[in-house]
Amino acid sequence: MTRYLVGRIGQLVLVLFGVSVxxxxxxxxxxxxxxxxxxxxxxTLAQLASLRHQLGLDQPIFIQYFxxxxxxxxxxxxxxxxxxxxxxxxxxxxxxxxxxxxxxxLALAVVIGVPVGIIAGTRPSGxxxxxxxxxxxxxxxxxxxxxGLMLLLLFGGLxxxxxxxxxxxxxxDAPRVTGMTVIDSLISGRPHLIWxxxxxxxxxxVTLATIPLAMIARITRxxxxxxxxxxxxxxxxxxxxxxxxxxxxxxxxxxxxxxVTVIGLQLGLLLSGAVLTETIFxxxxxxxxxxxxxxxxxxxxxxxxxxxxxxxxxxxNLVVDLTYGLLDPRIRRS
Amino acid sequence: MTTETVQVLxxxxxxxxxxxxxxxxxxxxxxxxxxxxxxLTVLAPLVAPYDPYxxxxxxxxxxxxxxxxxxxxxxGRDMLSRVLYGTRTALLAVVVADGLALVAGCTLGLxxxxxGGWVEAVIMRIVDMVLxxxxxxxxxxxxxxxxxxxxxxxxxxGIVYTPQYARLLRGQVLAVRxxxxxxxxxxxxxxxxxxxxxxxxPNSVTPILVMATLQAGSVVVETAGLSFLGLGAQPPSxxxxxxxxxxxxxxxxxxxxxxxxxxxxxxxxxxxxxLGDALRDHFDPRRTA
Numbered sequence: 100m101t102r103y104l105v106g107r108i109g110q111l112v113l114v115l116f117g118v119s120v121x122x123x124x125x126x127x128x129x130x131x132x133x134x135x136x137x138x139x140x141x142x143t144l145a146q147l148a149s150l151r152h153q154l155g156l157d158q159p160i161f162i163q164y165f166x167x168x169x170x171x172x173x174x175x176x177x178x179x180x181x182x183x184x185x186x187x188x189x190x191x192x193x194x195x196x197x198x199x200x201x202x203x204x205l206a207l208a209v210v211i212g213v214p215v216g217i218i219a220g221t222r223p224s225g226x227x228x229x230x231x232x233x234x235x236x237x238x239x240x241x242x243x244x245x246x247g248l249m250l251l252l253l254f255g256g257l258x259x260x261x262x263x264x265x266x267x268x269x270x271x272d273a274p275r276v277t278g279m280t281v282i283d284s285l286i287s288g289r290p291h292l293i294w295x296x297x298x299x300x301x302x303x304x305v306t307l308a309t310i311p312l313a314m315i316a317r318i319t320r321x322x323x324x325x326x327x328x329x330x331x332x333x334x335x336x337x338x339x340x341x342x343x344x345x346x347x348x349x350x351x352x353x354x355x356x357x358x359v360t361v362i363g364l365q366l367g368l369l370l371s372g373a374v375l376t377e378t379i380f381x382x383x384x385x386x387x388x389x390x391x392x393x394x395x396x397x398x399x400x401x402x403x404x405x406x407x408x409x410x411x412x413x414x415x416n417l418v419v420d421l422t423y424g425l426l427d428p429r430i431r432r433s
Numbered sequence: 434m435t436t437e438t439v440q441v442l443x444x445x446x447x448x449x450x451x452x453x454x455x456x457x458x459x460x461x462x463x464x465x466x467x468x469x470x471x472x473l474t475v476l477a478p479l480v481a482p483y484d485p486y487x488x489x490x491x492x493x494x495x496x497x498x499x500x501x502x503x504x505x506x507x508x509g510r511d512m513l514s515r516v517l518y519g520t521r522t523a524l525l526a527v528v529v530a531d532g533l534a535l536v537a538g539c540t541l542g543l544x545x546x547x548x549g550g551w552v553e554a555v556i557m558r559i560v561d562m563v564l565x566x567x568x569x570x571x572x573x574x575x576x577x578x579x580x581x582x583x584x585x586x587x588x589x590x591g592i593v594y595t596p597q598y599a600r601l602l603r604g605q606v607l608a609v610r611x612x613x614x615x616x617x618x619x620x621x622x623x624x625x626x627x628x629x630x631x632x633x634x635p636n637s638v639t640p641i642l643v644m645a646t647l648q649a650g651s652v653v654v655e656t657a658g659l660s661f662l663g664l665g666a667q668p669p670s671x672x673x674x675x676x677x678x679x680x681x682x683x684x685x686x687x688x689x690x691x692x693x694x695x696x697x698x699x700x701x702x703x704x705x706x707x708l709g710d711a712l713r714d715h716f717d718p719r720r721t722a
Contacts, residue, residue, distance in 0.1 A: 125574055244658060249695070252688055
């Protein structure tokens with residue numbers, strides 16, 4: 100197990116190195132001059148040359164990458180061109196907002212998606228199965244930025260039940276501990292804050308959960324069906340084992356392994372989706388920060404954000420791989 | 434001396450079986466939606482009641498009516514015409530981005546699978562690294578480097594989807610290249626290029642077609658998503674994502690601006706998904722279960 104873990108962490112480092120290469124070379128090799136960007140079109144040639152020298156841009160590209168890597172290893176991505184804060188600090192401030200949103204969406208998707216898949220998978224081709232699978236197909240096909248707007252229109256605009264954007268009501272904030280409003284409100288122990296933080300989280304989380312929920316339900320159903328036809332399940336039924344036990348012990352447990360993979364893979368989808376969801380609901384998360392930084396060409400923040408997201412992504416994939424062992428003793432033994 | 438011609442026959446490939454695929458209602462609905470949108474792409478100038486760029490400030494923000502069936506936007510432009518013309522951008526994105534991903538991915542997958550060794554190692558490690566990124570974020574980074582715009586956003590999405598095709602085709606090639614007919618052809622002196630293009634590629638292509646159909650829907654969503662964020666098609670282009678972004682500012686007062694372009698995206702994606710699902714089930718019956 101230790102050898103496996105060390106191997107996987109080695110792979111993780113390798114992937115991160117590759118990602119740093121992709122991010123650096125995408126930003127530096129493709130057209131566009133950082134010095135012109137920083138100084139503006141009116142800068143003189145001498146000013147541009149001086150800044151290029153100062154930033155090391157006159158060095159060969161591989162030397163530039165080497166210095167970039169050295170700085171990154173020390174957690175230094177440079178200063179944000181917009182906020183003048185350290186780029187990584189901006190990313191770390193925005194991340195909890197995205198993490199809270201992604202976790203809430205994932206929780207909704209799993210809590211609803213898995214039971215929906217089980218219900219559909221235990222009644223194949225029945226009316227309920229057809230209804231649920233049609234609903235999930237609609238869910239998979241839904242552009243979330245449109246769904247978000249429609250939910251806002253209905254629940255925020257027409258019915259007025261839920262707020263139409265932001266993290267908390269203006270002037271009402273729990274003291275920042277984790278940066279996640281719900282957790283911070285819970286820590287503060289004030290029920291009013293907890294209630295408000297949940298109200299503000301509901302629509303973004305539901306919006307972001309739709310596609311993962313549909314995908315988790317579909318994969319759970321198809322795995323339930325595949326596992327249900329195996330010999331050991333038939334044997335269990337032939338022995339007279341109650342159907343409930345057959346489903347829970349023999350079908351579901353085996354069906355869950357690919358489901359866990361899909362749940363892990365959803366994180367990438369959630370991080371992507373968070374960009375759009377945060378835009379619709381005006382949330383100051385990492386996705387929105389990335390888009391704003393791209394639009395204002397704040398490259399240090401883009402690089403810091405991209406590497407940070409890749410790091411989180413590969414870390415989650417590692418955790419998902421390790422959970423297989425908990426679900427499947429064969430993997431644990433091997 | 435007689436010259437003996439030996440012909441190496443590939444195994445009979447599973448026919449596309451259009452009728453069998455279309456036996457399912459969902460497949461027929463999917464095909465119908467896709468065909469209607471394809472027709473609208475061509476016929477947009479004929480069926481659109483107005484020019485999509487024509488401004489009429491007296492009709493600004495007017496709700497759906499007999500004059501403007503889907504209402505008008507903040508500049509009085511007819512939403513129906515703009516949504517209809519938006520079909521062109523969406524399907525152009527499918528052709529360019531999905532096409533780019535397909536050609537680049539298949540080339541890489543074919544090379545990796547066929548040659549193996551260091552060629553495969555290099556290609557597949559790069560593929561793994563690209564897959565380590567969430568799609569939209571990688572597309573964002575590429576657009577950041579290339580600059581916002583429809584062409585660049587389509588290129589970005591094409592690059593992002595390339596690894597999936599590469600990985601899928603490599604797997605197919607690995608399975609096919611050991612087949613008897615490929616070995617026989619190699620023994621008869623067929624060149625590597627002929628082996629790849631004549632025997633390996635045609636026998637690996639079916640899953641690629643299924644993937645291309647399923648990816649088409651995602652490409653439409655991702656391209657519209659980039660436009661929605663202001664990184665794809667730029668105003669006043671009638672792109673569905675850009676129309677939705679316009680509508681976001683007015684969604685409480687003029688719901689129709691955001692509603693109909695989004696509905697169009699949803700329908701097209703649903704069409705591609707239904708068709709893709711049916712093709713996948715046809716070629717891989719295990720998944721129908």
